[in-house]
Amino acid sequence: MRWLPLFLLLGIAAAQAAASANTPAKAPPGRFKDAQCIACHGPDSPEVQGWRLSKHGVLVRISSPGRAPGCVDCHGAEAHRPANPEAMREVCGKCHSPRYLETLAANGQRMVAVGEMKQREALALLAQARRQFPAERLQAMEAHYHHLQQHLRNIHLGVGHQSPDHQWWHGHPALDGDLLRIKGAYDDLLRASRKQP
Ligand code: HEC
Ligand code: HEC
Ligand code: HEC
Numbered sequence: 233m234r235w236l237p238l239f240l241l242l243g244i245a246a247a248q249a250a251a252s253a254n255t256p257a258k259a260p261p262g263r264f265k266d267a268q269c270i271a272c273h274g275p276d277s278p279e280v281q282g283w284r285l286s287k288h289g290v291l292v293r294i295s296s297p298g299r300a301p302g303c304v305d306c307h308g309a310e311a312h313r314p315a316n317p318e319a320m321r322e323v324c325g326k327c328h329s330p331r332y333l334e335t336l337a338a339n340g341q342r343m344v345a346v347g348e349m350k351q352r353e354a355l356a357l358l359a360q361a362r363r364q365f366p367a368e369r370l371q372a373m374e375a376h377y378h379h380l381q382q383h384l385r386n387i388h389l390g391v392g393h394q395s396p397d398h399q400w401w402h403g404h405p406a407l408d409g410d411l412l413r414i415k416g417a418y419d420d421l422l423r424a425s426r427k428q429p
Contacts, residue, residue, distance in 0.1 A: 262310075264311050266304055278382075278385065278402065279389055279393070282386070283395065285398070286395040286396075288301055289393075300327075321333065341391075343390075343403075343404075344391055357418055358370075358374070361418055364425075365425070369421060373414055376417060380407055380410035380414070383410060384403075386398050386399075386406070387403035387407070
């Protein structure tokens, strides 16, 4: 079971590379429909995959129209704006009870907060390494930290899109792996510098 997230990691890295290859660098102005959001962000992008694998995404595909929300229902047709939490309460409230949503929001916030705590730990270690070692020796640590930021974004996306798969497999275990690798890379640097006379 422990090696499973590695496969997922490689899959995400490939998906992200594919998505960024055909996505414009800047968010274009205009009003869009779900199919356009999906095509431009990339069907394999973490934001689209997270939604697609959520119950909402599945219901939009297999159930009657309007039973579950798509991109525009939550983000608005003008898009590119972070979903507004106040507006979200209203959007979700059309179909779910306030109590259910409160519990959900609290769990989501906790999950993101734990992710951010791990990020701070990684960043503190990286900052220390940056003071101790020249940039060319920090490539491994910087690369692991870059992945960690992507996995933190997956947690954020999974929470926003109610996608357990993204919160979990593509989120916390992957982030834990990054943190361990950052610690390992730092230990390697220390060990190598001690060996030098
Ligand atoms: C023609 C391409 C294109 C279309 C269509 C498009 N987007 Fe975007 N969107 C982008 C780009 C480029 C960015 C900025 C780079 C990034 O964050 O990936 C972006 C950024 C965003 C962001 C992040 C904003 C932030 O502040 O972090 C959200 C959310 C978003 N888009 C949602 C949508 C939704 C929802 C739709 C459909 C209603 C949509 N986009 C349609 C290209 C597009
Ligand atoms: C059920 C409501 C809902 C639906 C449906 C939905 N989103 Fe989101 N989305 C959110 C929330 C909530 C967040 C987290 C808060 C934020 O960053 O906007 C989020 C986050 C995002 C982000 C990340 C923004 C960032 O901060 O990096 C992108 C990009 C995005 N959504 C695009 C999409 C696209 C494309 C679709 C359709 C395939 C979609 N969303 C469907 C609610 C939704
Ligand atoms: C248009 C109606 C609609 C809207 C709007 C909507 N949902 Fe849903 N949602 C559904 C339906 C239908 C289901 C499937 C219920 C089931 O499990 O049978 C669902 C399922 C869910 C689930 C999965 C529950 C489970 O048992 O796995 C979560 C979590 C969820 N919604 C949260 C939200 C949040 C948060 C929002 C707002 C950002 C939202 N929903 C907006 C209709 C909606």
